[in-house]
Amino acid sequence: MERAVRIATWNVNSxxxxxxxxxxxxxxxxxxxxxxxxxxxxxxxxxxxxxESAGYNVATHGQKTFNGVxxxxxxPIEATRGLPGDEHDEQSRYIEAIxxxxxxxxxxxxxxxxxxxxxxxxxxxxxxxxMDRLISRARELLKLEECFVLAGDYNVIPEARDARDIAxxxxxxxxxxxxxxxxxxxxxxxxxxxxxxxxxxxxxxTFWDYQAGAWQKNNGIRIDxxxxxxxxxxxxxxxxIDKHMRAxxxxxxxxxxxxDLA
DNA sequence: ATGACTTGCGCGGCAAGA
Numbered sequence: 001m002e003r004a005v006r007i008a009t010w011n012v013n014s015x016x017x018x019x020x021x022x023x024x025x026x027x028x029x030x031x032x033x034x035x036x037x038x039x040x041x042x043x044x045x046x047x048x049x050x051x052e053s054a055g056y057n058v059a060t061h062g063q064k065t066f067n068g069v070x071x072x073x074x075x076p077i078e079a080t081r082g083l084p085g086d087e088h089d090e091q092s093r094y095i096e097a098i099x100x101x102x103x104x105x106x107x108x109x110x111x112x113x114x115x116x117x118x119x120x121x122x123x124x125x126x127x128x129x130x131m132d133r134l135i136s137r138a139r140e141l142l143k144l145e146e147c148f149v150l151a152g153d154y155n156v157i158p159e160a161r162d163a164r165d166i167a168x169x170x171x172x173x174x175x176x177x178x179x180x181x182x183x184x185x186x187x188x189x190x191x192x193x194x195x196x197x198x199x200x201x202x203x204x205x206t207f208w209d210y211q212a213g214a215w216q217k218n219n220g221i222r223i224d225x226x227x228x229x230x231x232x233x234x235x236x237x238x239x240x241i242d243k244h245m246r247a248x249x250x251x252x253x254x255x256x257x258x259x260d261l262a
Numbered sequence: 263a264t265g266a267c268t269t270g271c272g273c274g275g276c277a278a279g280a
Contacts, residue, residue, distance in 0.1 A: 210267035
């Protein structure tokens, strides 16, 4: 029997600012696959040598200044960049990789779904359109009947229990009814949200704002998610939020969340 | 309390984030 596969996702908020934290995380947690978001640099500026020295293969889909996603993997991977459905979209928010596992494969996507604020602007319509494209991609992948994981920063607070102070988010693009309806539409295709498959607990967060002492007050939200195909959900063993990463010096405002699959 | 912080870019303060 193969050892469990550990798949993690983390919005690093600039990989160059967070390289030491990243290397520490790889050593501590030893994920087989780590999806990164907001690397905020071009491919050539990614700290590739440091990450490769830690024993990982690297596939990036970078962008100058903003956005940018990556997939790190112990095993060699085959990556494709960009979310299908809009050839004019210039924002680097999606990368997908095929990861070998024994005689089979696991497909993993690193997702940085648009924030969408302020609502009633083209930023919000871009968010909803991007979610429609993600739904289309998920529909295509489901036809393959494979084990796959869509992991990343969804910028969606699924339910009231996923925020310490939900009243503060009622008019926000992360929690508007239309946003949550699109997220449910994705789940309703037959995907399983990993954390909610294991617990109903409130107060589990993956993001705490830098401002107003949000971390000290535990004023957080849960917006980083791993969505599993039926074949992946069958293999789900455990979910963990690596909350300790928020307590380090110069942290990202997000923490990693990870799963183990049999 | 019209606040509060961190990033990139690039060298002065603005845009973006959530």
